Amino acid sequence: MTYDFKTLPNRLDQHSEKWRLTENNPELLQLWVADMDFQPFPEMRQAIVDYGQRQIFGYNYASESLFESIMDWEKDQHGYCFDRQALVLVEGVVPALSIAVQAFTAEGDAVMINTPVYPPFARTIRLNHRRLISQPLSVVNDQFTLDFQALEQKIVEEGVKLYIFCNPHNPGGRVWSHQELLELGAICQKHGVILVSDEIHQDLTLFGHEHHSFNTVSPNHKEFSVILSSATKTFNIAGTKNSFAIIENPQLRKAFTKRQLANNQHEIPSLGLITTEVAYRHGKPWLTALKPVLEENILLVQEELSKKTNIKVLKPQGTYLIWLDFSAYELSHQELAEKLLEEAQLHLNDGLTFGKEGEKHFRLNAATPQFVIKEACRRLVEVFGCLIN
Numbered sequence: 001m002t003y004d005f006k007t008l009p010n011r012l013d014q015h016s017e018k019w020r021l022t023e024n025n026p027e028l029l030q031l032w033v034a035d036m037d038f039q040p041f042p043e044m045r046q047a048i049v050d051y052g053q054r055q056i057f058g059y060n061y062a063s064e065s066l067f068e069s070i071m072d073w074e075k076d077q078h079g080y081c082f083d084r085q086a087l088v089l090v091e092g093v094v095p096a097l098s099i100a101v102q103a104f105t106a107e108g109d110a111v112m113i114n115t116p117v118y119p120p121f122a123r124t125i126r127l128n129h130r131r132l133i134s135q136p137l138s139v140v141n142d143q144f145t146l147d148f149q150a151l152e153q154k155i156v157e158e159g160v161k162l163y164i165f166c167n168p169h170n171p172g173g174r175v176w177s178h179q180e181l182l183e184l185g186a187i188c189q190k191h192g193v194i195l196v197s198d199e200i201h202q203d204l205t206l207f208g209h210e211h212h213s214f215n216t217v218s219p220n221h222k223e224f225s226v227i228l229s230s231a232t233k234t235f236n237i238a239g240t241k242n243s244f245a246i247i248e249n250p251q252l253r254k255a256f257t258k259r260q261l262a263n264n265q266h267e268i269p270s271l272g273l274i275t276t277e278v279a280y281r282h283g284k285p286w287l288t289a290l291k292p293v294l295e296e297n298i299l300l301v302q303e304e305l306s307k308k309t310n311i312k313v314l315k316p317q318g319t320y321l322i323w324l325d326f327s328a329y330e331l332s333h334q335e336l337a338e339k340l341l342e343e344a345q346l347h348l349n350d351g352l353t354f355g356k357e358g359e360k361h362f363r364l365n366a367a368t369p370q371f372v373i374k375e376a377c378r379r380l381v382e383v384f385g386c387l388i389n
């Protein structure tokens with residue numbers, strides 16, 4: 001089966017969040033929100049068409065076959081086996097973050113994240129009136145790394161109760177190693193910290209890197225962890241809404257599901273139930289075909305920008321997101337943002353939304369046909385290439 005990763009679908013008449021600003025400015029290229037400009041595989045489209053042809057659109061329950069498809073995927077793709085009762089469906093990973101914060105901490109408690117990181121992490125902590133503890137990532141050899149000593153010190157000093165960790169990491173695309181996760185787990189266990197591992201990007205590992213689900217690294221981890229994941233990011237079905245938590249510790253699971261029910265967040269959209277199962281049962285060939293497309297796009301951005309501009313490219317080990325560092329330019333963050341949007345006509349994610357470490361950084365979404373990436377690079381070279389000193 002061949003898939004079309006070359007055509008840019010017209011998303012302008014679909015209320016696409018990503019392409020919204022292009023509705024009034026056709027020149028503007030959208031390389032921000034983390035969804036892909038690629039059609040899902042035919043079985044997915046057919047399943048959604050079949051759903052549309054039903055006569056009745058009432059409430060649906062999650063079938064055992066759906067649970068099995070998630071468990072099979074986790075086992076086959078990530079070597080992660082767990083009991084059926086550990087699996088809890090949630091409408092989205094972001095809602096699950098709120099449930100975890102509310103279930104495991106009280107107002108004023110310290111919750112840690114590693115910045116820069118996916119903006120809803122900090123937002124969830126702040127809006128739930130917990131204390132946001134940011135432990136910045138360091139860049140070593142052009143990759144984000146964890147400073148374990150500083151991290152442990154902060155856990156102790158601040159009395160951290162909960163740690164929301166992004167594995168693989170957005171926006172850096174780091175696929176954390178077995179050893180790193182082992183060290184992280186040992187620190188959490190030692191200090192009684194509950195770790196939420198957001199693994200939504202788990203399937204999108206690239207360039208030979210291998211994802212390790214936090215719980216596969218040590219049998220101890222399941223005692224104090226909540227794993228969150230979803231088929232939606234991998235298979236470009238984010239709008240259909242469905243995700244899952246794997247909570248092996250029964251006490252943690254009980255606290256989580258109680259809070260979920262208290263919030264009336266226990267129901268999953270019918271379409272999400274369908275798309276998740278179809279994704280996990282039929283999506284592997286599409287995913288296999290997608291990865292070289294993403295790799296080529298990333299290499300192209302890296303090559304063009306490193307040769308022709310002073311923009312530093314953090315090559316992701318996974319995800320389709322590229323963290324770009326513009327700090328070599330003697331321009332303020334605001335000036336850089338304006339140049340990108342107004343001169344290059346490119347809409348990237350503003351780095352500051354990921355934390356203060358994101359100053360003079362922007363995130364580029366490479367999951368779009370290659371001609372779009374080429375045009376984006378051409379514009380970046382045109383605007384920033386001439387500023388090389």
Ligand SMILES: Cc1ncc(COP(=O)(O)O)c(C=O)c1O
Pocket residue numbers: 034091092093094095118166170198200201230232233238242243
């Ligand atoms: C790390 C991370 N978590 C969660 C999400 C979104 O999850 P959901 O759509 O299931 O709420 C994203 C989307 O980009 C993400 O990058």
